[in-house]
Amino acid sequence: LRTEHVEILIIGAGPAGSVAAGLLRKQGREVLMLEKEQFPRFSIGESLLPQSMEYIQEAGMLQAVVEAGFQYKNGAAFARGGHRTQFDFRDKFSKGWGTTYQVQRADFDKVLADEAERLGAAVRYRHEVLAVDVDGDQPRVTVRSPDGETYEVQARFLLDASGFARILPRLLKLESPSGFPARGAIFTHVRDNIPPGSPAFDRNKILISVHPRHDDVWYWTIPFSNGRCSLGVVAETKYLEQYAGTETERLKAIVGEDPDLAGLLAKADWDTPARQIVGYSANVKSLWGKNYALLGNAGEFLDPVFSSGVTIAFKSASLASACLQRQFAGETVDWEADYGRPLRAGVDTFRCFVEAWYAGGFQKIIFHPNPTPDIRRMICSILAGYAWDTSNPYVAENKRRLAVLEQLCSA
Ligand code: FAD
Structure with a gap:
């Protein structure tokens, strides 16, 4: 050779x-x-x-x-059962970039x-x-x-x-082994036809929607600059397996279970066959x-x-x-x-937050009606990717801090 x-x-x-x-x-x-x-x-x-x-x-x-x-x-928006919350990455604890693409x-x-x-x-x-x-x-x-x-x-x-x-x-x-249960995603790109300025959708943010009945099932809606969106759902593979048909039919059926998301995408043009990826x-x-x-x-x-x-x-x-x-x-x-x-x-910082997301604790924190601004800025830093900034207590002591905060938000 x-x-x-x-x-x-x-x-x-x-x-x-x-x-x-x-x-x-x-x-x-x-x-x-x-x-x-x-x-x-x-x-x-x-x-x-x-x-x-x-x-x-x-x-x-x-x-x-x-x-x-x-x-x-410039941020991330979260929706669950009619409740919404959002983080602006420019208002965060860590120094550095507050916007991206x-x-x-x-x-x-x-x-x-x-x-x-x-x-x-x-x-x-x-x-x-x-x-x-x-x-x-x-x-x-x-x-x-x-x-x-x-x-x-x-x-x-x-x-x-x-x-x-x-x-x-x-x-x-x-x-x-990864330590996480086997999850998968079904996703596609759509022409979303969401009216400009719609209060339910800020094109400058990713939208993460939690399934109305299953806290560990969630959807992403990621807007692009050309009027299109990436749309996907993530769930345990055994959940996804319940849905029959083509990947597009399965994704449509699961999106249909969240009335808010389905309403947002009511005029979407599903012009691209969906795909599935499992066990990633x-x-x-x-x-x-x-x-x-x-x-x-x-x-x-x-x-x-x-x-x-x-x-x-x-x-x-x-x-x-x-x-x-x-x-x-x-x-x-x-x-x-x-x-x-x-x-x-x-x-490992991200892992701690991912575990808290699927266990439900992180959702209690972000949807809490009266957040403390300083703590929210620290959480915002993690969501903006500053997971190596050990001056942030939610990096340095991630497990303990998250557990305490979750308890406070459950009270
Ligand atoms: P890749 O981007 O996968 O690039 C690897 C390259 O290697 C490919 O081009 C491939 O063709 C090439 N290659 C493979 N085998 C060979 C070979 N034998 N010889 C030569 N070349 C080869 N990350 C985010 O940051 N934001 C998100 O919103 C996000 N959403 C996600 C949603 C889902 C459902 C999943 C599964 C992942 C998501 N990710 C997201 C993660 C993201 O996809 C990956 O972390 C990222 O692409 C990793 O980049 P990489 O350069 O390591 O690998």
Whole structure:
């Protein structure tokens, strides 16, 4: 087999891969990014958090993202049985960006990958990684090119940013259970035809609607800048299995159970077949190994409820590239201390909130009629993605603080 040599090889050109490529190019590293698909391609995960803007900026990709014309986003709205509450991300405890975007991922991921290329990374589409060998001095991967040629790439360092494909966790048997029950989502894009200025729908916010009878079933409505919305429902797979028919018929039936959401979408044009994804929560025994690290979803994926996936993917890219900068400068890097643990710290903050969401406690907190403004700003920070800001008590002591607050809100 023909063998190529590069400094850094990245598997996958999703948000994690492209931002890592940009950051590493800014350090002057030689980067090759291999992507199985032809871009633009569909992906789920469309509502960004303000914290993610910091990493887009750090990677030198901010102008391109701003100029792409995505839907401006300044917060999150929640609805349950006629009650509504909303958070404005600009009014939050942590410093940093208070606004972001809601993005069609086909376009967004293409913008980021093009930016990685502009910064000097080599990007090859329709090159699929088939096998990985990390036992030698340097990692080697086997790749199939679009014309069917198989070749090898040897790299000084390998970043797995393959998302739900989870190339390294699967091939190296690093997978571990996620701890969450098996949930799934059914989703589509619609032309929403919601009248402009409708009081029930602020296009600058994601809308999360809780099912009127089941607290652990929820819907997302994510407006885009072109009059369309991403619409989806999340529930345990056994709940979704009750609904027969095409994915579109099933999604319509479940949306029909929430009169407020069904009313909001009464004039929607369902022009795109819905899809289902199940069992997406995943974890790994280790986020790194000899000359490799796992980024984004290739590492851990929790749950979509707080739209944290892309932010975590970017954070992993940022931490890993900082470690690589030191490693290439000749320092010995402790990847557990400087990559695995700091990444997991924020993921664990989100986990605590995700658990509280499904147990119902977090809903008691956000729908409480008399919230304390300072506490609400701290909660708002988490919803804006600032899950690594340990000056926020709801980060530093997340479990204890949430439990106390839940009790206060239940009284
Ligand atoms: P990906 O975006 O999945 O990119 C991985 C890339 O690797 C893909 O382009 C793939 O083609 C490529 N690849 C795979 N295998 C190979 C191979 N063998 N060789 C070469 N290339 C390969 N996140 C949010 O931030 N906001 C949301 O609102 C949100 N909603 C979600 C809703 C649902 C139902 C789900 C399941 C997830 C949601 N997420 C959301 C999470 C989000 O989708 C992911 O966290 C995010 O896409 C992870 O980015 P990534 O770069 O790690 O992986």
